[in-house]
Amino acid sequence: MNLQKNKIKDKLGFQKLIAVFGIILFIGKIVAWKLTNSDAVFSDAMESIVNVISAFMGLYSLHLASKPKDEDHPYGHGKVEFVTSGIEGALIAIAGLMIIYEGVNSLITGKVLNKLDIGIWIIAATAIINYLLGYISIKKGEHENSLVLISSGKHLQSDTITTLGVVISLVVVYFTKIYWLDSVVALIFGVYIIFVGYKIVRKSLSGIMDEQDPELLNQIIKVLEENRRTEWIDVHNMKIQQFGASLHIDAHITLPWYYSLRDAHNEMEKMIVLLAKNTRRSVEFNFHMDDCKPISCAVCQIKDCPVREKDFVKRIKWTPENATRVQKHTVD
Numbered sequence: 001m002n003l004q005k006n007k008i009k010d011k012l013g014f015q016k017l018i019a020v021f022g023i024i025l026f027i028g029k030i031v032a033w034k035l036t037n038s039d040a041v042f043s044d045a046m047e048s049i050v051n052v053i054s055a056f057m058g059l060y061s062l063h064l065a066s067k068p069k070d071e072d073h074p075y076g077h078g079k080v081e082f083v084t085s086g087i088e089g090a091l092i093a094i095a096g097l098m099i100i101y102e103g104v105n106s107l108i109t110g111k112v113l114n115k116l117d118i119g120i121w122i123i124a125a126t127a128i129i130n131y132l133l134g135y136i137s138i139k140k141g142e143h144e145n146s147l148v149l150i151s152s153g154k155h156l157q158s159d160t161i162t163t164l165g166v167v168i169s170l171v172v173v174y175f176t177k178i179y180w181l182d183s184v185v186a187l188i189f190g191v192y193i194i195f196v197g198y199k200i201v202r203k204s205l206s207g208i209m210d211e212q213d214p215e216l217l218n219q220i221i222k223v224l225e226e227n228r229r230t231e232w233i234d235v236h237n238m239k240i241q242q243f244g245a246s247l248h249i250d251a252h253i254t255l256p257w258y259y260s261l262r263d264a265h266n267e268m269e270k271m272i273v274l275l276a277k278n279t280r281r282s283v284e285f286n287f288h289m290d291d292c293k294p295i296s297c298a299v300c301q302i303k304d305c306p307v308r309e310k311d312f313v314k315r316i317k318w319t320p321e322n323a324t325r326v327q328k329h330t331v332d
Helices: 004-037 039-067 079-111 116-142 147-176 180-208 214-226 261-277 293-298
Strands: 233-243 245-257 283-291
Touching: 004 116, 004 147, 039 079, 039 116, 039 147, 039 180, 079 147, 079 180, 079 233, 116 147, 147 180, 214 233, 214 261, 245 261, 261 283
Parallel strands: 245 283
Antiparallel strands: 233 245
């Protein structure tokens, strides 16, 4: 319990750090924009506004997701991470639209840039800081299975890419004096930012709607297949839900019908312990025990079964396809 609390405290502390740096970097980019009058710098500043908002939203979601289950939320509060991440993605897309509007307007009216040399140094510094924060955030998010930290890190790194592009465009404009290139660069980054926002929203919606995670499902089925016991006749109707950093796994396990309740429960517990040991995330299991039917004899590997009604035909390898089916495994 203390370990879990320390992990939550660590995630909240790092998210606070992201929020503080977000404000500092935003102020720096606003100063650079005022100095240069650059649309490209404006596009970077607009994305930084989203960074600041999303950082504080991330703090709120991590705080809420860390709350224990209650009567109103029997599965906990972890789903809030998907909601806040989706809002962050939407804000990124809106920022992209604002950038495109400003770029088009500048192309039509024309614009003269100022003090580009100072702006270049300020924006370059923010790019370095953004990249380091984003890298650390993604690594911590992957280790802690936190969608908030991962999405924050990806957002910071996407901001780094656009910021580097801004630096390059400012350098080009500085030496060539072709000012309309600045607006063109802003338009390109506006489209890119909208695409990044769409991907974040898409991932969030998949989590809210419990879309199957193929990689996670493959991992769990692989563990079961490599460590399966003869008594486990089949596993079917498996479903996996994600609640923030936690998982909820439902499944049906077919066991010999003549087992006592205690024996059947012990076999089910062995499967649960196996999965718990091989999953880095906290997991809640809801396993249903099915008794075997005559159709199960064809895939049952128990050699000395005292009640076998049909011959064994073949061993069926467990896969994501057959483990998620509602029906018991049979020989086609």
